[in-house]
Amino acid sequence: MLEIQIDHKRYPDRGGRPHLALSGLRLSVRQGEFVCVVGPSGCGKSTLLNIVGGLDRDMSGRVDLDGAFPEDIGFMFQEPRLMPWLSVLDNVLLVARAADPRAAAVVRERAVALLRAMELGDVLDAYPGRLSGGMMRRVALARAFVNEPQLLLMDEPFVSLDTPTANRLREMLVEQWQRCGASVLFVTHDLREALALADRVCFLSSAPARVVLEHEVELPRPRQPGCAEVGRLQEALLARHPDLLGGLPLAGHARANCEGDGHA
Numbered sequence: 107m108l109e110i111q112i113d114h115k116r117y118p119d120r121g122g123r124p125h126l127a128l129s130g131l132r133l134s135v136r137q138g139e140f141v142c143v144v145g146p147s148g149c150g151k152s153t154l155l156n157i158v159g160g161l162d163r164d165m166s167g168r169v170d171l172d173g174a175f176p177e178d179i180g181f182m183f184q185e186p187r188l189m190p191w192l193s194v195l196d197n198v199l200l201v202a203r204a205a206d207p208r209a210a211a212v213v214r215e216r217a218v219a220l221l222r223a224m225e226l227g228d229v230l231d232a233y234p235g236r237l238s239g240g241m242m243r244r245v246a247l248a249r250a251f252v253n254e255p256q257l258l259l260m261d262e263p264f265v266s267l268d269t270p271t272a273n274r275l276r277e278m279l280v281e282q283w284q285r286c287g288a289s290v291l292f293v294t295h296d297l298r299e300a301l302a303l304a305d306r307v308c309f310l311s312s313a314p315a316r317v318v319l320e321h322e323v324e325l326p327r328p329r330q331p332g333c334a335e336v337g338r339l340q341e342a343l344l345a346r347h348p349d350l351l352g353g354l355p356l357a358g359h360a361r362a363n364c365e366g367d368g369h370a
């Protein structure tokens with residue numbers, strides 16, 4: 107179980123003034139659970155992930171995974187963050203953890219298998235400059251799983267991709283998640299994406315952010331943001347919590363998406 111308790115996260119200087127980004131934020135993620143975090147633009151979603159991932163320790167509170175600060179973590183960010191001078195395979199192996207040559211060989215085999223599962227088996231030796239945006243994200247997705255992490259942190263990883271590419275990446279993510287059983291904390295602006303992916307969606311308030319609503323998603327998988335059931339669930343949530351969700355930029359954005367993408 108991942109337990110997050112952030113009493114305060116303050117930035118001492120945001121454009122010349124201090125900013126209280128998070129306050130009284132409580133969130134837990136069960137082993138193997140897929141949790142999406144949704145909230146207004148700039149409320150502190152990336153700040154939360156940076157804290158959970160240990161990239162930012164300047165806060166008051168605690169993050170605890172089975173009694174210790176989480177270390178066994180995979181990351182995926184908005185940008186694929188590939189090294190242009192490394193091949194596809196070496197970009198995945200860049201983060202590989204292996205204690206000895208035997209373990210390194212196992213991780214290498216896993217990296218190749220992951221890249222094949224991501225339909226990148228033909229470009230293992232290619233450099234990122236040759237890849238499309240969707241292919242780069244698939245490399246980043248393979249890299250996030252290569253150490254079979256206990257916890258996966260994802261910060262809007264499929265933003266600004268076309269709908270079919272993003273849908274395929276979501277399918278690949280869910281396949282790998284179901285195979286390896288990691289807990290996932292996935293940040294998105296897009297409520298329909300959250301409802302398509304998550305076991306549970308946590309809604310953050312505007313700054314200082316805290317969790318103001320949690321919703322268990324009981325729709326069967328596979329699901330995609332464009333499918334009718336997800337659309338109905340979004341409408342029901344918006345109707346039930348207009349004060350909380352109606353103000354989110356994601357609500358209008360998601361409805362617009364729905365028009366051109368009305369099926370699974």
Ligand SMILES: Nc1ncnc2c1ncn2[C@@H]1O[C@H](COP(=O)(O)OP(=O)(O)OP(=O)(O)O)[C@@H](O)[C@H]1O
Pocket residue numbers: 117118119120121125127145146147148149150151152153154
């Ligand atoms: N290093 C920093 N110094 C000062 N202020 C910061 C810093 N990083 C983030 N902030 C501020 O903290 C707030 C939360 O930022 P954060 O990036 O976590 O929000 P977000 O919800 O992820 O945003 P978005 O929805 O745009 O992705 C923002 O107002 C931002 O300007």
